[in-house]
Amino acid sequence: RRRTKSKRRIAMEPDVAFIEKFLAREESDALLDRIRSESEFKQNQINLYGWKNVPRLEAWYGSWDYPYSKGVALKAAPMPDYLQVVIDRIAAAGFGAFNAVLINRYRDGRDYISPHSDDNYGDAEPTIPSLTLGAARPCRLAKMITGSKLDKSTTVEFVPGHGDLVVMRGRTNADWQHWVPKTAKPVGERINLTFRNKSVPET
Known part of the structure; x- marks a missing residue:
């Protein structure tokens, strides 16, 4: 039996919607299995005072x-x-059209992502949905003061769990x-899917 979705605002600011059980347990399990078995994950490197994993x-x-x-790149x-089915x-839920997906795979508690803003591809107020599969991990947001300095x-x-969808909107x-x-x-x-949209010239 499909559980009723619960949609709520995390706070008045930032503008973030939290939709619990956006995907039912069976759907989330099946999607997680497909990603684990078919996605080709890579540990990339970033040049931050020298190349690091x-x-x-x-x-x-x-x-x-x-x-x-x-x-x-x-x-x-x-x-x-x-993945197109999820898009x-x-x-259909009213969060917009998307044509790309970034998947982050956090193998255990040692894996993480530092404070950042997502690429907006020229949209000053993008809508960015994010779907969690697997283990729940705390996610945090903080307002920028100047540059990348945070208040x-x-x-x-907030702590999204298996099948939960978080949607950043507006100036978030x-x-x-x-x-x-x-x-x-x-x-x-924990596996996290972030959905992006970019106008791509037809070839």
Whole structure:
């Protein structure tokens, strides 16, 4: 039996919607299995005072390579049908159309992502949905003061679980940064799908 979705605002600011059980348990399990068995994950490197391994695995699906770090780009793989189904579900829920998916694979608590804003591809107020599969990990947002400096007193924390969808909207991506901190606590694998949209010239 499909559970009723619960949709709520995380806070008045930032503008973030949290849709619990956007995918039912059976759907989430099946999607997780497909990603684990069919996605080609890579541990990329970033040039930050010398080349370092990114503390997670990544895969990118779409029609363009994903600019990464000083000339490094994630090579795009064609969009598989099982991810297109999720894109269509998100569009049907009223969150917009998307043509690319970035998948982050956090193998355990040592994997993390630092505070950052997502690429907006020229949209000052992008809508960016994010779907969690597997283990729940705390996610945080904090408002930027100047540049990338954060006002930690504004920190908002939420913990999306298996099948939950988080949607950033409005000025959230421009004015706030978000991150997944590492932890020494025992935690299972988390896979996160972030959906992007970019106008791509027809060839």
